[in-house]
Amino acid sequence: MATAVKEQKSPVRDKNYDLIHVLQMSLDNIYRMDTYIADAEQRGDSELVTWFSKIQENNRKAGDQAKQMLMTRLQQEGR
Numbered sequence: 001m002a003t004a005v006k007e008q009k010s011p012v013r014d015k016n017y018d019l020i021h022v023l024q025m026s027l028d029n030i031y032r033m034d035t036y037i038a039d040a041e042q043r044g045d046s047e048l049v050t051w052f053s054k055i056q057e058n059n060r061k062a063g064d065q066a067k068q069m070l071m072t073r074l075q076q077e078g079r
Contacts, residue, residue: 016073023066029059 033056040048 016070019066019070019073023063023070026059026063026066030056030063033059 033052036052037049037056040046040052
C-alpha cells in the first residue's frame, strides 16, 4: 500500500519565490541529467541516454521560460 508523501508548504507565500524555486529546480535537474547521461553512456544504454537527454532539454526550456517570466515580473514590479 502506497503512502502519500506530504509536500512541504512554501515558507514564503510569494509568487516570485515560487517561480524562483521552480527555476532553481529546473537548473539543478539540467546538471543532474549530465551525470545520469554519462552513467547511461558508460553502460551503453542508448535508450536511457535519449530519455535523460529529453528530460534535460525539457528542464532547459522550463528554466529559460522561468528566467524570462521572472525578469518580466520583476521589471513590472519595479515601476
